[in-house]
């Protein structure tokens with residue numbers, strides 16, 4: 001072959017290959033009524049998706065369309081970044097179906113995993129494209145395999161961040177039986193310097209993206225919530241996890257448990273029902289986010305017979321309202337974390353709706369479920385907003401959730417990394 005012909009041939013081949021690659025990365029234009037971009041609501045915006053990512057977002061006239069762009073009309077719908085739930089338990093199902101103790105002690109791992117597959121699907125179809133799953137509650141490292149199954153496209157589900165078994169202080173956690181029996185627990189026990197270092201490292205080695213510990217639990221003399229780990233132990237956990245680049249999360253409901261977790265350097269605190277204003281102020285000062293898990297608190301009150309809207313508010317729910325008001329006053333970063341698993345997976349948006357009911361403006365609640373949660377996860381460069389370059393995690397709901405937060409439950413369209421999973 002003559003050199004000129006050879007050059008021409010390779011040019012043609014390069015064009016074919018390049019053209020082929022471009023054709024595969026087809027462009028989709030989403031045309032909703034409005035776009036909430038993670039910060040604010042914009043009327044008459046469109047969003048262009050190419051491959052796995054958002055290519056453009058802006059007023060309809062300002063976005064130039066590649067040839068062959070397919071348009072998806074989302075009439076009367078608001079497009080949002082894929083929603084994020086920073087506190088789920090895919091390996092649990094509602095406690096009014098089976099008590100937590102029976103789930104941990106009597107359900108085979110295979111049964112729990114099979115259920116979790118359905119939970120992942122329900123969560124994605126409800127518009128949640130990322131979850132931080134905070135502990136398998138006795139189901140070992142099943143979250144790690146489920147996460148891989150989603151990543152490999154074997155099952156549909158949200159992007160998962162795993163905490164694996166989570167860590168508790170000896171004697172504090174359940175299930176509890178007669179003292180002469182050592183029952184299997186809902187988390188892994190560790191205390192003191194050597195054991196804590198070993199268990200934190202072991203869980204990270206087995207796939208924990210976040211290290212979770214229980215800074216307090218209901219193990220006081222009369223079953224009241226009391227701190228578990230000492231401040232020194234908590235600091236050790238933070239140091240050990242941080243050294244390996246893992247963020248840390250603490251379960252804490254009591255004021256002292258919360259205070260220790262904040263001082264030790266934990267990044268988020270879960271529940272926090274009994275935090276004082278001083279502790280919430282300390283959290284704001286040290287940029288510790290709070291996942292109030294309001295939806296789980298209300299679900300448990302319902303399981304104890306509370307009929308919301310008919311009966312007087314139980315003390316536990318009143319306490320949640322008090323804590324929420326304190327956190328708002330202190331200016332704490334509010335994280336959207338529902339504790340789904342205590343109640344039905346797929347009802348995750350209940351948390352965001354309750355935040356509004358408890359006094360957070362709807363726009364801020366929507367930010368919590370998108371851009372704020374993404375920042376808490378240190379993933380704001382990939383998710384939580386609608387802007388060019390980010391992953392195309394996009395959800396459309398019927399109506400306008402800024403005006404009526406309930407619209408979050410009217411999901412009509414779900415896209416994750418450019419792939420459409422739901423279109424009603």
Ligand SMILES: [Zn+2]
Nearest residue numbers: 087089134339
């Ligand atoms: Zn939880």
